[in-house]
Amino acid sequence: MLRHGIVGFVVRRTLLGLLTLFLVSIVVFAATQVLPGDPARAILGRNATPESLKTLREQLNLDRPVVTQYTDWLGGLVTGDLGRSLAANEPVTKLIGKRVENSAVLMLLAALISIPLSIVLGSVAARRRDQPFDHATSIVLLALAALPEFVVAIGLVVLFATTVFELLPAVSLIPPDEHAWSHPKDLVLPVTALVIAVTPPIARIMRASMVDVLESEYVEMARLKGLPERTVLWRHALPNGIAPAIQVIALNLAYLAGGIVVVEFVFAYPGIGGAFVDAVSNRDLPVVQALAILIASLYVFLNVFADVATILVSPRLRTSLK
Amino acid sequence: MSQATAPAVPVVQRVRRRRPIVLLLRRAWRLTRTKVGVALVLLLLGIAVIGPLFAPYTADEFAGTPYEHPSAHARLGTDGLGHDVLSRFLWGGRSILGLSAAATALGLVLGVTIGLLAAYSRGRLDDLLMRLMDVILAFPSIVLALVAVATVGPKLWLLVLVVGLTTMPRVARVTRGASLEIVERDYVQAAEAMGEPRLKILSGEILPNVTSPLMVEASLRLTYAIGLIAGLSFLGFGRQPPAADWGLMINENRLGLTIQPWGVVMPVLAIVVLTIGTSLIGDGVARASAGIDPRAGAE
Numbered sequence: 001m002l003r004h005g006i007v008g009f010v011v012r013r014t015l016l017g018l019l020t021l022f023l024v025s026i027v028v029f030a031a032t033q034v035l036p037g038d039p040a041r042a043i044l045g046r047n048a049t050p051e052s053l054k055t056l057r058e059q060l061n062l063d064r065p066v067v068t069q070y071t072d073w074l075g076g077l078v079t080g081d082l083g084r085s086l087a088a089n090e091p092v093t094k095l096i097g098k099r100v101e102n103s104a105v106l107m108l109l110a111a112l113i114s115i116p117l118s119i120v121l122g123s124v125a126a127r128r129r130d131q132p133f134d135h136a137t138s139i140v141l142l143a144l145a146a147l148p149e150f151v152v153a154i155g156l157v158v159l160f161a162t163t164v165f166e167l168l169p170a171v172s173l174i175p176p177d178e179h180a181w182s183h184p185k186d187l188v189l190p191v192t193a194l195v196i197a198v199t200p201p202i203a204r205i206m207r208a209s210m211v212d213v214l215e216s217e218y219v220e221m222a223r224l225k226g227l228p229e230r231t232v233l234w235r236h237a238l239p240n241g242i243a244p245a246i247q248v249i250a251l252n253l254a255y256l257a258g259g260i261v262v263v264e265f266v267f268a269y270p271g272i273g274g275a276f277v278d279a280v281s282n283r284d285l286p287v288v289q290a291l292a293i294l295i296a297s298l299y300v301f302l303n304v305f306a307d308v309a310t311i312l313v314s315p316r317l318r319t320s321l322k
Numbered sequence: 323m324s325q326a327t328a329p330a331v332p333v334v335q336r337v338r339r340r341r342p343i344v345l346l347l348r349r350a351w352r353l354t355r356t357k358v359g360v361a362l363v364l365l366l367l368g369i370a371v372i373g374p375l376f377a378p379y380t381a382d383e384f385a386g387t388p389y390e391h392p393s394a395h396a397r398l399g400t401d402g403l404g405h406d407v408l409s410r411f412l413w414g415g416r417s418i419l420g421l422s423a424a425a426t427a428l429g430l431v432l433g434v435t436i437g438l439l440a441a442y443s444r445g446r447l448d449d450l451l452m453r454l455m456d457v458i459l460a461f462p463s464i465v466l467a468l469v470a471v472a473t474v475g476p477k478l479w480l481l482v483l484v485v486g487l488t489t490m491p492r493v494a495r496v497t498r499g500a501s502l503e504i505v506e507r508d509y510v511q512a513a514e515a516m517g518e519p520r521l522k523i524l525s526g527e528i529l530p531n532v533t534s535p536l537m538v539e540a541s542l543r544l545t546y547a548i549g550l551i552a553g554l555s556f557l558g559f560g561r562q563p564p565a566a567d568w569g570l571m572i573n574e575n576r577l578g579l580t581i582q583p584w585g586v587v588m589p590v591l592a593i594v595v596l597t598i599g600t601s602l603i604g605d606g607v608a609r610a611s612a613g614i615d616p617r618a619g620a621e
Contacts, residue, residue: 020456020457020460021460023457023460024457024460024461027457027461028469031469031470031473032469032472032473035473039473042473042474042475142598142601142602142605143598143601145601146545146549146597146598146600146601147549147593147594147597147598148548148549148550148552148553148593148597149549149553150552150553150556150557150569150572151549151552151572151590151593151594151597154572154576154586154590155590155594157576157579158579158583158586158587158590162579162580162583163579163580163583163587166580170579254462255462257462257465258462258463258464258465259462261462261464261465261468262464262553262556262557265557276465276468277468277557279472280468280469280471280472280557280559281558283472283473285472285473288468288469288472292461292465292468292469295461295462295465296460296461296462296465299460299461299462300460303460
């Protein structure tokens, strides 16, 4: 099984990821199109006329056998045809294209800030183990980790956009034809909310891992060689301390995929998370299906990436594959 | 195990095996953070359960004009419709607490059952069950919940069901992981040899030995369920107006933040205190559990 070493592992893990995605597509399809009995009636509600029901059924392909519906839908997904939005009456791809970019900007910025921040916080806390800095960060991180994202986001609005200080916009007013990065002021609060959501778990695992590494023999060795503590921490201990954290980092980036849903809604940020909430409110099933698959794919991809990266950075696991 | 035919030795073991959970809670209680956590949770529980008795108005009674500032007749002012903020705050905790407790309980029961079954039966059933759990884990919880809401509509039972379902796989993994080793133990083999029914072995022999990791997981899951339920009702998919609910209140009043912040600040503070409280308890139990090997007292 393990004959092919790393490449074999990556291939197997990717295939498993694809299998998961296939199952995910079945779950999404079943939940939205099969379970409700008659989705057309569920969407239109009690005011539905027979004609409107018939039109909607045709639009959603409900008049065909379930398996055909599914294979058509899946085929569309694979070839980039995500169907038509019922609310906006335009192709889903057109509706979400720009929003995918905006959400990507948000997540990327959050990742670029939170990863170094949490690594530094965790490492410094480990270095000053059981000192005031360690205790203080430990309690603050525990508290922040407990808070739901929407509470953090609303808290930021209260503190920095409305009640206490009015420094930053409470709503992201980014015109549809402009890029998110040309509106840095509108990005500050949403990015901060996401950074607060993902930093604590990474910093905590980083601290735990660095505590172990700093007690190891080779770190002792580096110290005995007379290297300055700063060099020991950042050059010798950190590269080894990061390995166990990689998985948690990737898992938390995957968590961002869910985090954007609420955070974008709070700031009315024009991304896929906010669009998803709108689609759920409007019962716009084609958009719900497309975005659920999109977010889940991102989530699965980052999970696969987490496993592969963990193997690549930990020498011991790497050799065990051979 | 209580039959007269049961050998004396396993009975003695049973008594000693039950101890870790008591020991765990005692050790956890010794930590300051656990006590603070319990105090915070009790405070919020008190507000949610007894609070409505002290509410000057009902949840949907009009107390004045929209967005009034705090005054003698509305101590925390009024909301965008002229309801009394204090009264809605006092009425609004029950649903969040009740729904998240129910969802966590559901997730624990399902997850523990599946985890125990998987660990005990192994082989194909184990693979099948855990693959199914992986599929649920392939969605961020909120996405799965929203897909369900999109098709069924904002129903409270649906929130409990779907949050319970997303809690289940995580609990199942922990239970399975902790049980795998217990299944191999002599006393489980002995019970099997004596022909005890499967259900009795699972609940009487294996479950008591995995309570420690389960306690840690349960408090983590509860914190998470509170966040998810409050978040869903903030998005407008929980209780519907004019009912009072902390999540809903935050969304209703955030447009008036610059005029009258209390309708947002109070429920936000309540959710902050509640989630920090449950996670402090969880951290206390986790620390206590790391200090004791959960299975050390077993033999």
